[in-house]
Amino acid sequence: MIIGSVTFYSPAQAAEKTGFSIDTLRYYERIGLLDRIDRTAAGRRRFSSDDVGFLGILRCLRDTGMPIAEMRRYAELARCGDETLGERIALLEAHDERIDRQIETLGAQQEHVRGKIRYYREAAGAE
Amino acid sequence: MIIGSVTFYSPAQAAEKTGFSIDTLRYYERIGLLDRIDRTAAGRRRFSSDDVGFLGILRCLRDTGMPIAEMRRYAELARCGDETLGERIALLEAHDERIDRQIETLGAQQEHVRGKIRYYREAAGAE
DNA sequence: GCTTGACCTGGAGTGCGCTCCAGATTGCAG
DNA sequence: CTGCAATCTGGAGCGCACTCCAGGTCAAGC
Numbered sequence: 001m002i003i004g005s006v007t008f009y010s011p012a013q014a015a016e017k018t019g020f021s022i023d024t025l026r027y028y029e030r031i032g033l034l035d036r037i038d039r040t041a042a043g044r045r046r047f048s049s050d051d052v053g054f055l056g057i058l059r060c061l062r063d064t065g066m067p068i069a070e071m072r073r074y075a076e077l078a079r080c081g082d083e084t085l086g087e088r089i090a091l092l093e094a095h096d097e098r099i100d101r102q103i104e105t106l107g108a109q110q111e112h113v114r115g116k117i118r119y120y121r122e123a124a125g126a127e
Numbered sequence: 128m129i130i131g132s133v134t135f136y137s138p139a140q141a142a143e144k145t146g147f148s149i150d151t152l153r154y155y156e157r158i159g160l161l162d163r164i165d166r167t168a169a170g171r172r173r174f175s176s177d178d179v180g181f182l183g184i185l186r187c188l189r190d191t192g193m194p195i196a197e198m199r200r201y202a203e204l205a206r207c208g209d210e211t212l213g214e215r216i217a218l219l220e221a222h223d224e225r226i227d228r229q230i231e232t233l234g235a236q237q238e239h240v241r242g243k244i245r246y247y248r249e250a251a252g253a254e
Numbered sequence: 255g256c257t258t259g260a261c262c263t264g265g266a267g268t269g270c271g272c273t274c275c276a277g278a279t280t281g282c283a284g
Numbered sequence: 285c286t287g288c289a290a291t292c293t294g295g296a297g298c299g300c301a302c303t304c305c306a307g308g309t310c311a312a313g314c
Contacts, residue, residue: 011291022291023273030294042280044291057243060236068271085251092244099237103230105190110226112187117219124212138261149261150303157264169310171261195301 007049008038014047018055025055033058033072035079054078064099134176135165141174145182152182160185160199162206181205191226 002008011022020028025045028034034054037045047055054075061071074091077084129135138149147155152172155161161181164172174182181202188198201218204211 021273024271026292027272040280042291043293044280057239060239064233064236064240082250085247089244089247089251092240092247096237096240096244099233099240103233103237106226106230106233109187109191110223110230112184113191113219113223113226116184117216117223120212120216120219123209124216148303151301153262154302169261170263171310 009047009049009052011045011047014045014052014055017052018059020055020059028058031068031072033068033075035075061095064095065102066095070095136174136176136179138172138174141172141179141182144179145186147182147186155185158195158199160195160202162202188222191222192229193222197222 009017011025014020014025015022018025025034025047029037029045034051037047037051040046058071058075061074066074070091074088077088077091136144138152141147141152142149145152152161152174156164156172161178164174164178167173185198185202188201193201197218201215204215204218
């Protein structure tokens with residue numbers, strides 16, 4: 001949906017673009033993770049490109065395991081304006097480190113799984 | 128607790144060794160993820176080194192995101208004996224690939240987070 | 255002998271993150 | 285106009301993986 005030079009997305013389109021379900025989009029708005037989304041005269045949601053962009057970041061934070069409470073904190077900071085830039089950077093940096101640790105852990109545990117697989121292969125071969 | 132040449136662990140010790148809580152150990156036994164754990168005359172659990180070893184694998188599968196239903200399948204196969212070796216290998220290999228994909232996704236999403244951090248840094252610098 | 259603390263059981267409760275539902279509009283294709 | 289798909293709201297329900305609780309048993313140190 002294009003109005004003037006601005007593009008809007010229906011709930012279905014926003015869902016499609018972001019990978020969140022429509023129900024999840026509504027849920028995110030309800031809990032204040034999303035700012036109140038713009039409505040048409042009839043009361044239907046109209047997601048702006050900015051909304052979709054922000055949802056992209058949420059997608060990425062979500063996929064890397066950030067709990068919703070912390071995403072909400074981030075959303076709140078983002079709404080407050082420029083004076084929260086430092087805090088947002090700190091939050092993302094902390095998260096970046098958590099991702100490092102996740103990858104580390106996964107790698108280490110994957111080694112164990114692989115060790116087990118090797119062990120089973122030998123056991124199967126020696127049978 | 129050492130009896131003959133065999134070492135046993137109390138629930139608290141098993142919890143300590145495996146990183147699962149005592150409640151979780153009981154829960155795992157209840158849902159059949161753990162075989163019935165040996166008991167003392169008075170009915171208290173006595174974890175064998177094998178039990179602790181098996182819990183180590185569960186720990187590792189859990190930490191890499193395997194759902195409990197699938198761990199149960201694995202536990203079932205392990206109880207059945209050698210003729211299930213192939214199936215266990217297949218299960219672990221499938222999981223190994225899922226771990227690969229997890230690491231991939233995390234890495235990619237981490238790049239986005241870092242991009243955002245860089246963006247914020249510039250914005251903060253330009254202020 | 256008595257207290258203390260670890261343990262037992264069955265079952266209820268919790269937290270998270272959605273997901274689904276009923277009942278009521280609204281927008282658009284034919 | 286009609287019908288159907290998409291959307292709306294508030295609220296209930298769900299699946300997962302624990303976690304906690306009440307009420308009871310048992311072992312060991314003082």
